[in-house]
Amino acid sequence: MKITKSVLVAIIAFVAALVMASPASAVAAKFHSVSASVSNSGALVVAFDERGLGxxxxxxxxxxxxxxxxxxxxxxxxxxxxxxxxxxxxxxSAAGSFESKNGRVQASLSAGPISAGAFTCPGGQRLVLASVSYTNIVLTDTTNGTSVSVSGVARTFLDV
Structure with missing residues (x-):
């Protein structure tokens, strides 16, 4: 079987295109940075930068x-x-959806604080959040199946 020069060139060009395109199309979602803090209202705020996204x-x-x-x-x-x-x-818990720009999402999610429930104060007194702590913090990219654990944070507003 004789292969013509034009068929051989086409095959080589096709293989070269496949090899060169593979790294560019690979998506490797990874959290570049993640930080947690407690807001003035007592909410957990997790700011993040995820890269390698579609x-x-x-x-x-x-x-x-x-x-x-x-x-x-x-x-x-x-x-x-x-x-x-x-x-x-x-x-x-909290959930959010953010648009990837150039394969990157920079955003934050907030959750909490947990409610005081049925706890109430007697007349002449008001209910305040004295302190709050957050542990076992996990941020998950459910689109790409990537997650990251974040160090716990706490804040005291009033010593009781």
Whole structure:
């Protein structure tokens, strides 16, 4: 069987195109940076930069375990030394979808704080968030199946 020169050139060009195109089309989603903080309202805020993405919307979920301490403050701004404080535990979560620009998403998600539930203060006092902590923080790119664990964070607003 005799292969013509033009067929051979076409085959070589096709193989070369495949070899050169493979690295460019590979998508390797990876979190470049992730940081967690607690906002002035007590919410967990996770800021992130993910790279190696395809184009389009990328979906994320954020989960964390939370412990919050709520207290009652009197009209003078003091916490009476009575047992009128409550510690609550639970999971907080958030989800969001962000558009990838040039294969990159820079965004943040917020979750929490966990609710005080049925805890209330007596008359003349107001309910405040005294402190909050977040542990087991996980940010997941559900579109690409990539996740990252983030160090826990805490903030105290009032010593009780």
């Amino acid at each position: 184009e389009g919307n990328i979906d994320y979920t954020l989960t964390a375990d939370s412990t919050a301490v709520y207290a009652c403050i009197n009209g003078g701004g003091n916490h009476p030394q009575a047992a009128n404080k409550e510690t609550v535990n639970g999971e907080v």
